[in-house]
Amino acid sequence: MKERLLFTFLLIVAIYTIVPWVATRIFAIGVFRRGKVTNQVALTFDDGPDPVYTPLLLDLLQKHKAKATFFVLGAKAERHPELIERMHREGHQIGIHNYSHKSNWFMSPWSVRSKQADRSAEIVASITGTKPDYYRPPWGILNVFDLFFLKHYTVVLWSVMPKDWRSRVGRNKLKSRLLNTIVPGSVVLLHDSGETFGADRDAPSHMLDALDDVLSHMKERGLVTVRVDELLQASMKYRLGLFKRVLVNAWMAWERCFVKLFHLKSVDSDNPLVKLRVREYQGRQSIVLPDGEQIRKGDLIAEMHLDNYTLFKLGIDSRSTVQLATQLIRRTRTLMPAISKLLLTDPQYENVKGLYGITMIHRGSKQLGFAVFDLPEGLFARMTRTYLRLLLYVVHPNGKERLKEKTDLLEPKIVAISKNELKTRYIA
Known part of the structure; x- marks a missing residue:
């Protein structure tokens, strides 16, 4: 009897966690993680806004005339509405990254939708007048119900992850990783805050140094940085069954x-x-x-x-x-x-x-x-x-x-x- 209960419990856990991981990470079912275009790349930034690094990042993007997508935490958006307003004013896309940086595996699907995603969307809408409809879960982790309960959001993962949340990666290694892995259609995962679990507080400073050079090299290669929604729209005619x-x-x-x-x-x-x-x-x-x-x-x-x-x-x-x-x-x-x-x-x-x-x-x-x-x-x-x-x-x-x-x-x-x-x- 105990073995049966244990098996049932493990089966439920697997369906709740592993099944959506396989569906989204391996087969990209229900998510967007790479575009089908010839010269566009989407830069995305998670875990902000940060009062120190986000303004520097916005200055850098403005310098290179680059557009990006920010997946923000609702709690930080509440504390720094001026940064949310600036992102919107300068033409960047604002998406949702939950209210707090918690894994969807450890929350009920109702909490994910109402207390995390929808709550954060309402906060951003109150600042910009536009409600976000793009969503990235923390660590890219969805539970099985998210595939149905979050249908009104476009769920975005990534195709390039240079692990910029660690300071030891450093500017040069990060620059090399980005230049060697970015191709047309890439969705690049970066972070403009180092306050979340597992991240180093000063890591975004190395990211900013590397990104300055990377953006210059991308221009030389004829690559244009766009928002995720623009990349997705350009890729629609190439979407496969x-x-x-x-x-x-x-x-x-x-x-x-x-x-x-x-x-x-x-x-x-x-x-x-x-x-x-x-x-x-x-x-x-x-x-x-x-x-x-x-x-x-x-x-x-x-x-x-x-x-x-x-x-x-x-x-x-x-x-x-x-x-x-x-x-x-x-x-x-x-x-x-x-x-x-x-x-x-x-x-x-x-x-x-x-x-x-x-x-x-x-x-x-x-x-x-x-x-x-x-x-x-x-x-x-x-x-x-x-x-x-x-x-x-x-x-x-x-x-x-x-x-x-x-x-x-x-x-x-x-x-x-x-x-x-x-x-x-x-x-x-």
Whole structure:
């Protein structure tokens, strides 16, 4: 009897806590945590307003003409209404982060809604005249009833968390983490207060120092900082259904495993479209390139792989496979000098015959000097065709429709270019 009661209790606790954690953190069900755009990033700040750090942050955002979203605590908003009013006046978005910084796991769903979220929203509305409808729970933790009781709020999590609440992270490490992880569509979690449990009081000072440099670098990369509601609105046309979202997440997880398993290396960390690995060519038929170079079975080649996440980001803005191919050619063209230099100077590539790949999006590759060959018919060709068509379905939000386009545009081909041709075309 005791064991049954214990099991029932643990089951209830799991449903109340773990189920919503899995649903929101892994599958993003009922929450927004990443945008599908090409040049926008949302900076978000939790735990404020703080009388010391929030004014400095607002000055910094004004300096860089950047907009942000503040998820504020209702209790602090009551104490510092002038900061809430300034956020609103300067065009920033104000969201809710509960009345006090308590975990939703340790409160009833009725308390979360009435005493935490709704109470805080009313406080902000009394100051600005606008009631917030965006919500982020402390630590990003929801209970299972929040998924239903907080339906009138847009629940926002994050895709970048540099752990800025610890002073020991410091300015330089924090700056590096942000620059290495922020991509178009990122929702960045930062803190303008260090008073909550587990945080260091002076941590926001390091965040401010790092953010000043990061905002400058983001401008150089063509990234625009926007409010969460603006990022969400821009992403609406790219929102995916549950099945497609699960499939995309699974595919991207496979991509990460594949990269590690086969030791693929990016040519350029700032433009991760192309990854390379050295391997032996296993084709049954030799490849004879236009300059006379031959790639025979057993010869070393630099095998080229396109980054699926980058493909997905390009695909969401492509109206057709032709347009996607055009974008790929443009991006690849900028990488060709770096690829050529790598193959011609790096000892790892000393014995390779050339650059080789199999792609279904080969339109325009001849402009870059690649020769294009048909895949020899057989089991490998059929498997490759199936794999690449599935890949197109995954990486393109309208992949199902894209698969109905002209089949000659969706036929996998071998593309290859010799070392000598790379040297002639791209090395001065």
